[in-house]
Amino acid sequence: AQSVTQLDSQVPVFEEAPVELRCNYSSSVSVYLFWYVQYPNQGLQLLLKYLSGSTLVKGINGFEAEFNKSQTSFHLRKPSVHISDTAEYFCAVSDRGNNDMRFGAGTRLTVKP
Amino acid sequence: GAGVSQSPSNKVTEKGKDVELRCDPISGHTALYWYRQRLGQGLEFLIYFQGNSAPDKSGLPSDRFSAERTGGSVSTLTIQRTQQEDSAVYLCASSPDGDSNQPQHFGDGTRLSIL
Numbered sequence A: 001a002q003s004v005t006q007l008d009s010q011v012p013v014f015e016e017a018p019v020e021l022r023c024n025y026s027s028s029v030s031v032y033l034f035w036y037v038q039y040p041n042q043g044l045q046l047l048l049k050y051l052s053g054s055t056l057v058k059g060i061n062g063f064e065a066e067f068n069k070s071q072t073s074f075h076l077r078k079p080s081v082h083i084s085d086t087a088e089y090f091c092a093v094s095d096r097g098n099n100d101m102r103f104g105a106g107t108r109l110t111v112k113p
Numbered sequence B: 001g002a003g004v005s006q007s008p009s010n011k012v013t014e015k016g017k018d019v020e021l022r023c024d025p026i027s028g029h030t031a032l033y034w035y036r037q038r039l040g041q042g043l044e045f046l047i048y049f050q051g052n053s054a055p056d057k058s059g060l061p062s063d064r065f066s067a068e069r070t071g072g073s074v075s076t077l078t079i080q081r082t083q084q085e086d087s088a089v090y091l092c093a094s095s096p097d098g099d100s101n102q103p104q105h106f107g108d109g110t111r112l113s114i115l
Helices: none
Strands: A003-005 A010-014 A019-021 A024-026 A031-038 A044-050 A056-058 A064-068 A073-078 A087-095 A101-103 A107-112 B005-007 B010-013 B019-024 B031-037 B043-050 B065-069 B075-079 B088-095 B110-114
Touching (some): A003 A087, A003 A101, A010 A019, A019 A107, A031 A064, A031 A073, A073 A087, B005 B088, B019 B088, B019 B110, B031 B075, B043 B065, B043 B075, B075 B088
Parallel strands (some): A010 A107, B010 B110
Antiparallel strands (some): A003 A024, A031 A044, A031 A087, A056 A064, A064 A073, B005 B019, B019 B075, B031 B088, B088 B110
């Protein structure tokens, strides 16, 4: 079965600084990869997804992620963060042909003024 | 259109009581998922419904947990004889047909607190 590791539980950054949230996965088959964001007291919202094709995926709110098959990674990046980006971010992976989506433990991004 | 709706948004109950949590998925979505999110932790898969197929119950932590989905739409997660470790946010998600390339659409969750 697939699994996801988010290497940083908390990432504090200053406003307008760049940020990278790390995600590594393990799977014996090809995968689909997702990043979700969770604002306080809300459910998860999809930020972006990688299904196939270009390894650089652009999502909402200026976020992007790059699929690196050799390193089994799918790190999330944003060149300049805003206070409003403060939230919990979850990486998720699903095996192709399998309905089982696995989520990482989450990374809490805190953007400070 | 309406998203995934969960009720109640908050539930406080005494240890040993039974609770029912409701999820109303997006209209037309045949796949429905329940997750548990403990404080500061990721999502723990509980159960998955797809159309009329038998549900995947592999994530239910004990026989105190059960779920049903009537008419292929609304789902109810029931926790019997609640324990303090059941305190968590319970999230429901739906997707059009459960294909693994489809993102899941989440409700805002039910925050369950067991006293």
